[in-house]
Amino acid sequence: xxxxxxxxxxxEIMQRDEALDSSDELDSLGEWxxxxxxxxxxxxxxxxxxxxxxxxxKAAKTIQDLIDLSxxxxxx
Amino acid sequence: xxxxxxxxILIEGxxxxxPQIIKxxxxxxxxxxxxxxxxxxxxxxxxxxxxxxxxxxxxxLDLCIQATKQLIDGASIDKKDIDGLIFVTQTPDHxxxxxxxxxxxKLELDKxxxxxxxxxxxxxxxxxxxMAHMMxxxxxxxxxxxxxxxxxxxxxxxxxxxxAPLFGDAGSATLVSSVESEVNSYFSLHTDxxxxxxxxxxxxxxxxxxSSETAIEVQDDDGNWRSKNDLVMSGGDVxxxxxxxxxxxxxxxxxxxxxxxxxxxxxxxxxxxxxxxxNIAKRLKLPMDKVPCDTVSKYGNQSSASIPATxxxxxxxxxxxxxxxxxxxxxGVGLSWAxxxxxxDKVYCPEVQIYKNGxxx
Numbered sequence: 213x214x215x216x217x218x219x220x221x222x223x224e225i226m227q228r229d230e231a232l233d234s235s236d237e238l239d240s241l242g243e244w245x246x247x248x249x250x251x252x253x254x255x256x257x258x259x260x261x262x263x264x265x266x267x268x269x270k271a272a273k274t275i276q277d278l279i280d281l282s283x284x285x286x287x288x
Numbered sequence: 289x290x291x292x293x294x295x296x297i298l299i300e301g302x303x304x305x306x307p308q309i310i311k312x313x314x315x316x317x318x319x320x321x322x323x324x325x326x327x328x329x330x331x332x333x334x335x336x337x338x339x340x341x342x343x344x345x346x347x348x349l350d351l352c353i354q355a356t357k358q359l360i361d362g363a364s365i366d367k368k369d370i371d372g373l374i375f376v377t378q379t380p381d382h383x384x385x386x387x388x389x390x391x392x393x394k395l396e397l398d399k400x401x402x403x404x405x406x407x408x409x410x411x412x413x414x415x416x417x418x419m420a421h422m423m424x425x426x427x428x429x430x431x432x433x434x435x436x437x438x439x440x441x442x443x444x445x446x447x448x449x450x451x452a453p454l455f456g457d458a459g460s461a462t463l464v465s466s467v468e469s470e471v472n473s474y475f476s477l478h479t480d481x482x483x484x485x486x487x488x489x490x491x492x493x494x495x496x497x498x499s500s501e502t503a504i505e506v507q508d509d510d511g512n513w514r515s516k517n518d519l520v521m522s523g524g525d526v527x528x529x530x531x532x533x534x535x536x537x538x539x540x541x542x543x544x545x546x547x548x549x550x551x552x553x554x555x556x557x558x559x560x561x562x563x564x565x566x567n568i569a570k571r572l573k574l575p576m577d578k579v580p581c582d583t584v585s586k587y588g589n590q591s592s593a594s595i596p597a598t599x600x601x602x603x604x605x606x607x608x609x610x611x612x613x614x615x616x617x618x619x620g621v622g623l624s625w626a627x628x629x630x631x632x633d634k635v636y637c638p639e640v641q642i643y644k645n646g647x648x649x
Contacts, residue, residue: 227329227332227333242323242325242326243329245326246449246450246510246523246524247329247330247333247334247563249524250523250524250527250563251333253524253527253528254527254531254567257528257531257532258570258571263528263532265524265528266522266524266525269524
């Protein structure tokens with residue numbers, strides 16, 4: 213998956229209109245909440261076959277950290 | 289493999305009763321720090337909106353008793369013929385005696401009747417159906433009354449966003465009978481106790497009796513308040529479990545029963561929330577018109593009563609008229625999950641009923 217597609221999918225999960233950047237801090241985004249976390253878990257499972265834990269997601273600080281959890285499944 | 293198949297056993301009627309009080313997430317904007325936008329997201333994504341909850345004086349037993357009375361009247365059942373009674377609940381009136389015995393007394397059933405409680409939640413309806421089938425197949429019983437009801441709203445802390453807006457209360461009554469006609473039903477049952485902590489009430493029984501200490505409310509990392517007497521749920525873990533386990537469980541029971549996806553008229557899942565159900569349906573590539581999922585936004589997550597409530601709410605017309613093949617699947621607290629393939633034909637199945645306070649005895 214391309215990085216731009218990843219960001220689009222994240223916007224869709226967050227139901228957010230404003231664009232996202234990989235350097236965005238998750239805590240600065242109003243939509244980074246438990247619903248988004250479930251959406252990200254589901255996306256990783258469906259798209260990459262990766263099962264994320266809540267702890268892994270809680271440790272993530274930026275969108276780039278989420279991309280890093282994909283084990284290089286997201287490319288530039 | 290915990291699988292089972294049965295012949296000549298039919299579901300005659302299903303009635304679900306919900307309490308009168310309606311709570312709406314729109315009235316709880318304070319719980320979300322005044323964030324209306326987040327409430328809109330929750331409504332759209334998770335499907336939470338309204339829920340039906342009991343007052344302080346009404347219990348699962350009361351709801352199930354009203355449901356049974358209507359079932360007996362509506363399906364013209366002779367009470368004397370009921371020789372088995374299963375009560376599935378995690379919110380009984382007392383630790384002792386069993387809800388099933390109290391219900392047996394209130395309903396004035398015959399003494400030749402095997403009655404017991406089953407302590408299961410979201411998977412409990414399908415487990416109860418399986419047990420009812422076993423009791424008939426073994427020759428012990430001919431008509432088994434399955435009561436499934438919970439009042440989980442009484443277990444949640446009003447300041448806990450991870451549980452309070454989710455749960456509603458309901459009670460159901462289902463009659464399972466021995467019949468001459470050719471009917472087949474299939475069950476598949478599972479447990480994973482390594483996830484027992486994911487949904488639990490820490491205090492109040494014998495491992496940790498309730499005390500003034502267990503009643504102290506503490507705020508967690510996510511800003512939610514609860515005491516050890518309250519239900520705690522690890523939503524992310526439960527979600528992961530559901531989307532991993534359920535698609536495989538459905539495929540397993542279909543394979544076991546030699547049924548194709550196309551041959552199934554409806555898939556009735558435990559109504560955890562719309563997001564989970566849509567996610568499971570997507571993985572199984574099910575058309576959403578075969579997957580009713582409006583229940584949770586009208587009534588809340590009704591635990592053991594969510595499957596019968598969905599049948600009464602969405603399939604009342606369909607299964608009253610002619611034969612339909614249904615897949616039923618419950619999953620949750622335990623962790624426990626169970627799925628069934630059952631034929632339903634001319635079932636007495638009125639729409640969801642509202643509890644009448646005057647009925648309490």
